[in-house]
Amino acid sequence: MLKYSVIIPVYNVENYLPRCIDSLLAQNYADLEILLIDNGSEDQSGQICEDYANQFANIAAYHIPNKGVGSARNFGLTKSKGEFIYFVDADDYLVGNLFSDVESQLDSQLDLLVFSYYNSIEKNLSEITRSAKILPAEGKKDKSDFIGLFQELWLTDMMYTVWNKIYRRExxxxxxxxxxxYDLGEDVRFNLNVFECVHTVSFSQTCYYVYVSGRTGSAMGQYNPNRMNYQLEELGKVDQLMTSWNIHDDQFIDQIKARILMSNIQNISKQKMSLSKKRYYVEVLCRNQEMIALLKKATSPLRPLVRRLLHFKMYLTVIF
Structure with missing residues (x-):
């Protein structure tokens, strides 16, 4: 049986795709297949997938109608033959020797491996800055260790994504x-289902992946008015999970709510839109019942000044 199946959904990323695939080939690791799932691309991405598939025996290209990144990954899962599954985003790339380095940790007893990564800000494919995101844990953990570490892990923002995790297919x-x-957050929901069932997890503090932000046309760039509602739904699922593990913690949940609010306000403030529109979007956020409750709390984890400004509807000041 093959060791790894690498699943890459591809959509209109002609400038980034060769770098991504080349970074996988540069791993010099034979026991893997690369599944390129062209998700209805309208640029040359589909042709690039074909070119690589024709050149390398371990690369397969598939072309499917665009029903979102989640459905492309699901399609890849049905085609995969590897013992372990790894999802890569086509505009990112790998560094180091991920597959050979972690191979010895991956056995039929391990459900999940999580590793550290780099955040990279690019302009026109050249890197401006890079920062490392390092996990707070190293090595194999059983379920009770994992539950004990869960809050600390969740606060790193490193548990939402799929591309810094390797999953056992069985x-x-x-x-x-x-x-x-979902329009947003399918990775978070997928991972929450994984965390609920997981028994053995391994952590690595080595960075093997470069997550690129600042790409024009990426889904993360535009503001989605439903974003906060999705995030609060996900947080509800986190709360349910923690309750089922007997580690429910109101302060922790409030801390995440405050982060959700501030990250959405930050996202709005960066958009190319009129000030009145920005103000309107921030006002909509603050009219959410859960946020109203958060703004009323004297013990709220929001910065006191920000909390007061939002509470008194001084939205433009906060945007500035």
């Missing part, structure tokens, strides 16, 4: 874990 199949179709 584990996903056994628990019927697939991507649900």
């Amino acid at each position: 584990f996903l199949e056994e628990h019927q874990i697939v991507f649900e179709s």
Whole structure:
């Protein structure tokens, strides 16, 4: 049986895709297949997938109608033959020797491996800055260790994404874990289902992946008015999970709510839109019942000045 299946959803990333695939080939690791799932691209991405598939025996290209990144990953799962599954985003790339380095940790007892990564800000494919995101844990952990570490791990923002994780395929199949179709946050929901069922997890503090932000046309760039509602729904699922583990913690949940609010305000303030529109969007956020409750709390984790400004509807000041 193959060791790894690498699944890459591809959509209109012609400038980034060769770098991504080349970084996988540069790993010099034979026991893996690369599945390129062209998700209805309208640029040359589909042709690039074909070119690589024709040149390398371990690369396969598939072309499917665009029903979102989750459905492309699900399609890849149905085609995969590897013992372990790894998802890569086509505009990012790998560094180091991920597959050979972690191979010895991956056995039939391990459900999940999580590793550290780099955040990179680019302009026109050249890097401006890079910072490392390092996990607070190293080595193998059982379920109770994982539950004990969960809050600290969640606060790193490193548990939402799929591309810094390797999943055992039989584990996903056994628990019927697939991507649900959502505009946003399908990765978070997928991972929460994984965390609920996981028994053995391994952590690595080595960075193997470069997550590129600042790409024009990327889904993370535009502001989605539903973003906060999705995030609060996800947080509700986190709360349910923690309650089922007997580690429910109101202060922790408030801390995440405050982060959700501030990250959405920050996202709005960066958009190219009129000030009145920005103000309107921030006002909508603050009219949410959960946020109203958060702004009223004297013990709120929000910075006191920000909390007062939002509470008194001084939205433009906060945007500035």
